[in-house]
Amino acid sequence: MTAVVARPDIDSLSVNTIRTLCIDAVQAANSGHPGTPMAMAPVVYELWQNILRFDPSDPIWPNRDRFVLSAGHASTLLYSILHLTGVQAVDTKYETVGKPSVELDDLKKFRQLDSKCPGHPEYRWTSGIECTTGPLGTGYATSVGMAIASGWLAANYNRPGHDLFGFNVYALGGDGCMMEGVASEAASLAAHLKLSNLCWIYDNNKITIEGSTDIAFTEDVATRFIGYGWNVTRVGDANDLEMLGRAFATFANETSRPTLIIVDSHIAYGAPTKEGTASAHGEPLGVDEVAATKEFYGFPPDQQFYVPEGVYENFADGIGARGKALRESWESAFERYRAEFPDLADELDRMQRRELPEGWDADIPEFPADPAGIASRASSGKVLNALAKNYPWLIGGAADLAPSTKTLLTFDGAGDLQADNRGGRNLHFGVREFAAATIANGLAVTKIRPYWSGFMIFSDFARGAIRLSAIMEIPTIHIFTHDSIGVGEDGPTHQPVEQLLSLRAIPGLLAIRPGDANEVAEAWRFIAQLKHEPVALILSRQNLPTLDRTVYAPASGLAKGAYVLASADDPEVILMATGSEVDLVVKAYEQLTAEGVRARVVSMPCLDLFEQQDQEYRDSVLPPTVRARVAVEQASTLGWHRYVGLDGVVIGMETFGASAPLKELLTKFGFTPDRVLEAARQTIAATS
Numbered sequence: 182m183t184a185v186v187a188r189p190d191i192d193s194l195s196v197n198t199i200r201t202l203c204i205d206a207v208q209a210a211n212s213g214h215p216g217t218p219m220a221m222a223p224v225v226y227e228l229w230q231n232i233l234r235f236d237p238s239d240p241i242w243p244n245r246d247r248f249v250l251s252a253g254h255a256s257t258l259l260y261s262i263l264h265l266t267g268v269q270a271v272d273t274k275y276e277t278v279g280k281p282s283v284e285l286d287d288l289k290k291f292r293q294l295d296s297k298c299p300g301h302p303e304y305r306w307t308s309g310i311e312c313t314t315g316p317l318g319t320g321y322a323t324s325v326g327m328a329i330a331s332g333w334l335a336a337n338y339n340r341p342g343h344d345l346f347g348f349n350v351y352a353l354g355g356d357g358c359m360m361e362g363v364a365s366e367a368a369s370l371a372a373h374l375k376l377s378n379l380c381w382i383y384d385n386n387k388i389t390i391e392g393s394t395d396i397a398f399t400e401d402v403a404t405r406f407i408g409y410g411w412n413v414t415r416v417g418d419a420n421d422l423e424m425l426g427r428a429f430a431t432f433a434n435e436t437s438r439p440t441l442i443i444v445d446s447h448i449a450y451g452a453p454t455k456e457g458t459a460s461a462h463g464e465p466l467g468v469d470e471v472a473a474t475k476e477f478y479g480f481p482p483d484q485q486f487y488v489p490e491g492v493y494e495n496f497a498d499g500i501g502a503r504g505k506a507l508r509e510s511w512e513s514a515f516e517r518y519r520a521e522f523p524d525l526a527d528e529l530d531r532m533q534r535r536e537l538p539e540g541w542d543a544d545i546p547e548f549p550a551d552p553a554g555i556a557s558r559a560s561s562g563k564v565l566n567a568l569a570k571n572y573p574w575l576i577g578g579a580a581d582l583a584p585s586t587k588t589l590l591t592f593d594g595a596g597d598l599q600a601d602n603r604g605g606r607n608l609h610f611g612v613r614e615f616a617a618a619t620i621a622n623g624l625a626v627t628k629i630r631p632y633w634s635g636f637m638i639f640s641d642f643a644r645g646a647i648r649l650s651a652i653m654e655i656p657t658i659h660i661f662t663h664d665s666i667g668v669g670e671d672g673p674t675h676q677p678v679e680q681l682l683s684l685r686a687i688p689g690l691l692a693i694r695p696g697d698a699n700e701v702a703e704a705w706r707f708i709a710q711l712k713h714e715p716v717a718l719i720l721s722r723q724n725l726p727t728l729d730r731t732v733y734a735p736a737s738g739l740a741k742g743a744y745v746l747a748s749a750d751d752p753e754v755i756l757m758a759t760g761s762e763v764d765l766v767v768k769a770y771e772q773l774t775a776e777g778v779r780a781r782v783v784s785m786p787c788l789d790l791f792e793q794q795d796q797e798y799r800d801s802v803l804p805p806t807v808r809a810r811v812a813v814e815q816a817s818t819l820g821w822h823r824y825v826g827l828d829g830v831v832i833g834m835e836t837f838g839a840s841a842p843l844k845e846l847l848t849k850f851g852f853t854p855d856r857v858l859e860a861a862r863q864t865i866a867a868t869s
């Protein structure tokens with residue numbers, strides 16, 4: 182049972198209101214975790230009411246401080262504070278719609294279908310939620326991206342006398358967040374970048390689901406973070422608002438390190454009933470315990486979702502008034518800035534709405550036909566540079582593989598993002614794929630356009646963040662090179678097999694695997710214009726011939742996901758492929774055509790996009806009457822039967838790859854013109 186200061190002052194009354202709202206929401210849902218919200222209520226109260234530069238009446242004001250609830254299972258804590266502070270709902274056009282983001286009715290429907298209070302906080306669904314959390318550790322890591330974004334915006338857009346940007350980022354996590362590797366990766370990078378605008382609060386309650394942290398987590402967290410280079414401070418009692426205030430002041434005064442505030446707390450179980458304390462960690466309290474707990478707080482035991490008189494007013498007078506004044510003064514500062522720097526202000530406006538700058542695509546190259554060709558990672562590097570030059574807020578980097586992924590921006594002024602150059606456009610994530618993707622998401626929710634890159638095989642390491650980008654509907658660009666057994670000698674540990682399929686399986690993520698340099702150019706043209714869809718751009722290590730587009734259809738067909746490259750009238754067989762295998766099916770098509778077989782060849786760089794096209798278009802590319810079909814892809818065959826049907830043939834990977842020169846691998850695994858021709862004849866025979 183949490184020791185509560187039972188004075189009926191407005192601070193405790195407000196804290197206890199947060200607590201009882203959380204208790205009631207969890208009880209109504211009969212599911213969820215009330216303990217942590219109860220214990221952390223004073224922390225969130227102190228931060229929101231007295232520290233956070235946030236205006237509930239405009240929760241998307243660009244220079245607001247960010248609050249991330251990394252312990253997403255404590256979501257009722259966030260919903261309660263959004264409700265009590267009166268945070269307003271914002272629509273997809275970035276307009277406030279004149280209604281609260283979270284109403285009491287939403288809290289009453291916690292975890293029910295369509296409630297604004299889902300089980301875990303969801304970005305874009307409930308205004309005031311800065312990023313989706315729930316997978317532990319990822320909120321912490323995402324907050325690092327937000328803190329980088331704050332410095333980047335300040336470095337690029339502040340001008341003498343115009344301190345437009347410089348917001349702080351707070352993230353609250355628990356033991357689980359501290360155990361997860363992604364938080365460690367991100368913490369290490371945050372210290373390297375000297376992100377003094379970043380404050381993590383750690384609820385050190387020494388308990389997780391299986392019980393005491395003694396069973397699995399006995400490290401000295403403070404020492405670890407001091408080792409990273411963080412400023413570490415401690416608050417001995419989560420209920421001590423004054424000590425919490427002092428800890429936040431320590432953070433505010435720190436100029437060269439991120440700050441970790443370790444808050445010792447005791448997870449709240451309800452007050453004991455006659456039968457004893459019934460609730461276990463992560464369960465509703467139960468009716469009797471709820472009543473006993475409310476009595477302990479001095480609240481009417483039989484009233485639910487009760488907000489005592491004076492509580493809304495207290496928040497309105499505190500964060501409400503302070504936040505509004507800060508936001509209004511920022512807005513008038515921005516108008517003065519706009520008068521002096523109209524072009525920069527225009528960039529900021531566009532950025533906030535995810536619109537592109539004028540002339541963004543002016544330098545996207547076209548590649549001449551070339552049988553020797555160019556690796557798609559290399560053509561991507563050229564296109565990315567041509568695009569980024571005209572798209573100032575497109576920034577990113579690699580997880581220590583830029584020489585391989587070709588993502589380095591090399592034009593004048595691009596610069597490296599480091600502690601002494603916060604406005605640089607080349608990020609160095611280090612060998613930290615999961616943090617790289619998560620930090621990229623943090624940049625994306627701050628409206629900077631991010632990309633990060635690595636080897637396709639290690640997309641698995643980042644998968645948790647890739648799917649979060651899709652859930653959040655943010656346009657993070659995940660770039661993966663070395664996309665198949667085309668890697669050759671590196672062998673099976675480095676040769677993706679099931680990754681392509683698994684990326685395609687993430688709803689809303691567009692997995693794009695271009696077949697030649699001009700498809701790469703079209704891919705980037707398409708990606709640049711996306712506002713709400715994340716992308717996995719999948720690129721080869723090895724050279725791919727550049728198709729002669731006077732013979733084959735233009736690469737702009739990529740925007741439809743799949744398109745006919747060339748076809749006989751009334752084809753009797755369809756050959757389809759993606760990425761490096763497009764060349765193989767093109768060669769087979771030419772051979773079949775020379776033999777008098779009526780063939781069609783289809784490039785399918787993005788199956789997700791193809792599925793979005795109407796039936797008529799899809800049938801025009803793959804006519805249902807043509808049942809002789811061959812699909813070729815150096816990846817798991819799973820999924821392709823949808824396109825080749827019962828009579829078709831899929832040439833793909835059924836096993837792991839092997840370490841050998843590429844040519845030998847192609848023969849071993851059947852990626853040869855002969856094998857494709859044989860498959861074509863086989864399927865024609867089967868269907869005629």
Ligand SMILES: Cc1ncc(C[n+]2csc(CCOP(=O)(O)OP(=O)(O)O)c2C)c(N)n1
Binds near residue numbers: 217386390448
């Ligand atoms: C990555 C991940 N793994 C597992 C879970 C399931 N889970 C939810 S809460 C929890 C325990 C969290 O303990 P802690 O972070 O200390 O929070 P507390 O229980 O103290 O509130 C776990 C394992 C999760 N949400 N995310």
Ligand SMILES: [Mg+2]
Binds near residue numbers: 355356384385386387
């Ligand atoms: Mg805990």
